[in-house]
Amino acid sequence: MGDSSNVKVLGTWASPFVMRVRIALHLKSVGYEYVEENLLEAKSELLLKSNPVHKKVPVLIHADKPVCESLIIVHYINEVWTSAPSILPSDPYERAASRFWAAYVDDKFFPALRRVLVSSEEDKKAAMAEMLEGAVLLEEAFKKLSGGKAFFGGNDLGYVDLAVGSLLAWIKVIEKFTETEVLSEAKTPSLAAWADCFSSHAAVKDVFPDVDKLADFGMKLRAKFSKAAAATTTSN
């Protein structure tokens, strides 16, 4: 067991990015102090001091030194705590493929998900179409990377599992709001099966948010963004 006295995570329960960091620490059996930030209110001194550039969670503070950006933090955790499992593959080509798909999630899939949640009706449709296309791409990626095993990472959770899996609760919220399946037995059977394995994994289940609670939070976010959007369109 790791010494939790010098590892701190600043996060929020609803953030998929924070979830990635916590799962990585759980996989490595590293104890840590978790500090919940209330992002609907003012950001804490510690957060602003630890991440002055982006002012966002998650932040990992290890021996008083901050590390920011979820995927960078996951790399860091994997490199500091070298016990099994290795979250990234050891082969450079496979590692590059894992990084590619995690970047795809952050650069394409997540922004589409976010737009489905907070955009206007018109953009929502386009964003939803992008999400569904993305799900099909991720299904193909799963087949390639998993090599027939249960996870993107093979026998155990890996980098891409964390990147995609951390979005599962939000995907379920979107499915609830739009009454459309994003992951389904019909179109993405491997991902549908993987989703259950992921959410019930020992390193995941304690930090997987309650979908109803997340849906309520999603409604609040949507209200906040449409108010802000209305304000900018009427300010002229």
Place this chain on the structure above:
Amino acid sequence: MEGAVVLLDFWPSMFGMRTRIALAEKEIKYEYSEQDLWNKGELLLQMNPVHKKIPVLIHNGKPVCESLNQVQYIDEVWNDRAPLLPANTYKRANARFWADFVDKKLYDLGSKIWKTKGEEQEAAKKEFIDCLKLLEGELGDSLYFGGKDFGYVDVALVPFYCWFYAYEQCGNFSIEAECPKLIAWVKRCMQKESVAKSLVDREKVYEFVLQLKKLYGIE
């Protein structure tokens, strides 16, 4: 380590330049293949079906996409010379952070500078300079972002210098006046053969931007 290396690229791309620099740092022989982005070839579409973008690094017939991914891959495969990422874990995380910062900010802000006018352009110019100043702060008094040695963040950032002249012309401002330390760092980097032969002429980039403006009907 052995095996053919091919780079699918487009000459003014600051992203392609990163990979060119990394390959040059490691003295890797490769085939450079100029792509027509308005008429994308079969090989590009086959090697990067998800994004259909350059650069694409092909090693032993297998593609690696996304420039920072390629630089890390090159560093990890050819790990016996000219290390780009720091050995220290914390410094490595810090290097990744700043390369990611460059990725998140500079391309979009730079694009806004040459594509827009008026308030939108002014806002983009200001934010762009603010980002460069943050980077200057990170550089501090070191020779390079990598410290004594040229490294990952240097590779990630220096190609943008080729586009500074175009941004300055379109935005009517001077980047050197605002960020002299950064320009001094650029000049140090340009002393390195790997950088000098990978970067392109900034006047040619400006001509290219003018062509793009015509193409997109931007004043």
